[in-house]
Amino acid sequence: MGIVYFLGVWMRVEEILSxxxxxxxxxxxxxHFIPDTLLHRDREIESIVxxxxxxxxxxxxxxxxxxGKTGTGKTSTVKHIMKFSDQLCAIxxxxxxxxxxxxxxxxxxxxxxxxxxxxxTGFGLSHIYERxxxxxAGKQIIIILxxxxxxxxxxxxxxxxxxxxxxxxxxxxxIIGISNSLSFKERLDARSKSSLYEDEMxxxxxxxxxxxDILKERSKIGFEPDVVQESALNLIAAISAQTSGDAxxxxxxxxxxxxxxxxxxxxxVTDREVETARMNVEDDVIIEAVSTLPEHxxxxxxxxxxLTTGGSSYAKLGGGGEGxxxxxxxxxxxxxxxxxxxxxxxxxxxxxxxQKRSARWYREYLTDLEMLGLISMVETSTGIRGRSRxxxxxxxxxRLKPILEKSLSCGIAGGHSDGKx
DNA sequence: CCTCCACAGGAAGCGCAGGAGT
DNA sequence: ACTCCTGCGCTTCCTGTGGAGG
Numbered sequence: 073m074g075i076v077y078f079l080g081v082w083m084r085v086e087e088i089l090s091x092x093x094x095x096x097x098x099x100x101x102x103x104h105f106i107p108d109t110l111l112h113r114d115r116e117i118e119s120i121v122x123x124x125x126x127x128x129x130x131x132x133x134x135x136x137x138x139x140g141k142t143g144t145g146k147t148s149t150v151k152h153i154m155k156f157s158d159q160l161c162a163i164x165x166x167x168x169x170x171x172x173x174x175x176x177x178x179x180x181x182x183x184x185x186x187x188x189x190x191x192x193t194g195f196g197l198s199h200i201y202e203r204x205x206x207x208x209a210g211k212q213i214i215i216i217l218x219x220x221x222x223x224x225x226x227x228x229x230x231x232x233x234x235x236x237x238x239x240x241x242x243x244x245x246x247i248i249g250i251s252n253s254l255s256f257k258e259r260l261d262a263r264s265k266s267s268l269y270e271d272e273m274x275x276x277x278x279x280x281x282x283x284x285d286i287l288k289e290r291s292k293i294g295f296e297p298d299v300v301q302e303s304a305l306n307l308i309a310a311i312s313a314q315t316s317g318d319a320x321x322x323x324x325x326x327x328x329x330x331x332x333x334x335x336x337x338x339x340x341v342t343d344r345e346v347e348t349a350r351m352n353v354e355d356d357v358i359i360e361a362v363s364t365l366p367e368h369x370x371x372x373x374x375x376x377x378x379l380t381t382g383g384s385s386y387a388k389l390g391g392g393g394e395g396x397x398x399x400x401x402x403x404x405x406x407x408x409x410x411x412x413x414x415x416x417x418x419x420x421x422x423x424x425x426x427q428k429r430s431a432r433w434y435r436e437y438l439t440d441l442e443m444l445g446l447i448s449m450v451e452t453s454t455g456i457r458g459r460s461r462x463x464x465x466x467x468x469x470x471r472l473k474p475i476l477e478k479s480l481s482c483g484i485a486g487g488h489s490d491g492k493x
Numbered sequence: 494c495c496t497c498c499a500c501a502g503g504a505a506g507c508g509c510a511g512g513a514g515t
Numbered sequence: 516a517c518t519c520c521t522g523c524g525c526t527t528c529c530t531g532t533g534g535a536g537g
Contacts, residue, residue, distance in 0.1 A: 176522060195512075196521055366524095410500065430526055435501065451501095459532045460500050 093334055094299045094341070101294040101327045103143070103320040106151050111289060112282045113149050116275060120153055123271050124246070127162040127212035132237065132244030137268050139251055140275025143318030146250050149275070150216050162212040162246075169222040175229035179204070182215055201232065208240045220249040220268075221256040221443060230264035253443070277317025284309035286319055287326055295330065300341045304329065307346045325353050358467055358475055361446060367480070368421075368429050369437050373446060373465075374476040375416040379408050380469035407450070407462035410438070424480060438463065 099105055110117065124133045140146045154164045165185040172181045176197050183190035183200045186207050190200060215233065223229055230247070237244050249268050257265065278286070284305055291300045308329070312322035326341075328349035333341045362370060408416075414434050421428040429437070438461070441447045449461040465472070 174522080199513095429524095431500090432502080432527080433525060436525095439502095459534085 094296050094339065095294065095330055095334065096296050097294055098327065100290055101323055101330070103323045105290075106148055107289070110145065110148060110152050111286050112278065113145050113152075113275075116145075116149050116273065117153060119273060120149070120248075121156065121160075124153070124160055124162065124214065127160050127214070127246070130161070130212065130242075132212065133214075133246045134270035135247040135249070135268050136271045136273060137249045137251070137257075138273045138275065139254060139256075141277055141316050141318065142252050143312075143316075143320035143322070144275040144277055145319060146252075146275050147218055150218075150248060150250065154216075160212075160214075162214050164214050164216060166216045167218065169217055169219045173222045173224060175223065175225045175232065178217065178223060178229055179232070186213075201236070205236050205239045208236070208243045208245060210241070211243045212246070213243070214246045214248060216248045216250065218250045219252075221251045221253040221259075226259075227261050227264045230260070230267055234264070234267040278313070278319050279317065280306075280309045280313035283312050283317065283319055283322045287322055290323065291326065294326075295341075299333075299339070300326070300330075301343075304341050304343055304346050307343050311346075311350065321353070321357070324356065325349055328353050328356070355471065355475070358472055361444065361467075362472070362475060363479060365441075365444075367426070368433075369441055370476055370480055371420050371424060371426065372413075372417050372434065372437050373441065374473065374480065375420040376408065376413055376447065376463065376465050377469040377473040377476060378420065379413065379416050380406060380465050381473060407464045410435075410461050410463060413463055 095101075100107070120136065120138075123136055126133045138146050138150070151166065154166065157164055163186070165182045167178050167181050169178065172178045179197065179200050180190065180195070183195075183204055187203055190203060217223070220226060233245055233247060247268060257269070260268070287300075287305050287308060291305070305326075308322050308325050311325065312318055315321060325346065329341050329345040332345040332348045332352075333339075336345075338345070362373065365373070414431055417434060418428045438447070438449065442449050446466055448464050448466055450464075451459070451461055
């Protein structure tokens with residue numbers, strides 16, 4: 073029986089693997105792929121190279137802050153520029169601050185990029201710093217801090233890196249900060265602001281025709297010839313341009329549409345596959361945003377989704393007075409009071425058999441979730457006692473809820489364990 | 494005007510994990 | 516094997532904020 077079952081599965085796998093696919097090279101279609109020529113970002117590349125040019129004459133370039141919405145090619149552009157390290161006579165370190173989100177982690181990551189011995193934890197911050205300063209002597213180092221707004225103690229980090237330039241002999245450290253949060257600048261203290269914002273650049277969202285060009289270019293290599301119909305490309309470009317000109321979203325949609333066509337054994341990708349793929353991609357976006365969150369942030373989101381889909385809400389911003397049960401009027405997600413949400417969070421913890429975190433830590437979670445763009449908060453003004461915040465979910469609660477429930481019940485929640493349990 | 498309420502957010506401190514040094 | 520050091524996640528305590536209500 074077992075052997076028969078195994079043979080059945082094996083034959084099925086064989087069949088799937090040998091099935092002809094319309095994909096030629098899927099990697100090319102990934103948003104993380106850096107093509108040799110970056111379309112519609114020539115001006116930005118030129119400007120950044122011009123700013124960094126002094127390093128080729130052994131002078132420290134100015135630090136740059138790059139701002140732009142998701143999928144506007146910030147990371148791709150900077151990674152593209154990293155290819156010119158020889159011409160610029162500089163060495164680059166790329167740090168994704170979503171993963172390395174404290175000054176210690178950032179410095180450690182930079183350290184181990186250049187100095188092999190630092191490839192383990194346990195070194196003190198000052199030790200790593202001194203090794204880095206010694207290493208930087210006679211070199212121009214460019215540190216790219218992608219999603220820099222994710223670093224908790226970013227002021228300390230920027231101050232430290234800025235100060236290092238006084239100690240490095242005949243060399244320097246330049247920072248390229250990348251963020252999609254416009255409000256990040258206001259959070260910085262004056263000293264770090266002046267050190268990071270020596271030069272500033274804004275990446276505008278791609279237009280529909282620019283996204284179309286990008287998709288066309290990639291699908292030429294990514295798919296077999298004549299697979300993706302022109303109208304399908306136009307549709308993806310139009311959808312993506314509508315939702316904030318996000319090229320990453322467009323590429324994801326293209327891959328998904330290809331997969332839909334593949335699974336139906338079709339030879340072409342048409343509008344219909346794009347429409348089908350659209351729903352999947354929106355779920356993908358939510359899953360990606362949520363799956364790496366720590367367990368208690370997921371529970372908190374689940375609590376908020378529960379309130380949104382059926383709980384009481386604060387309908388003040390809809391124009392009314394204080395009201396209950398007014399969820400989802402006109403498709404607008406309602407706001408909830410901080411205290412109300414904490415209660416729901418505690419209930420959800422209880423239902424899941426988890427120990428709830430303190431209200432103080434809960435407020436930290438709220439700040440984190442807001443920074444990730446999963447929730448939005450507004451300070452209360454009139455109508456409520458004292459100073460509080462009203463909290464709103466940024467995603468469709470009905471879609472989010474099952475995803476969170478699945479994630480939490482499978483126990484796959486959370487990048488970080490809690491230390492204590 | 495004063496007190497209460499409901500919350501925001503800073504500071505201090507605790508226990509734990511993990512590496513360095515002895 | 517032991518102590519020391521450091522970062523991290525978290526709690527507890529505290530001060531500040533600002534509208535409501537007496």
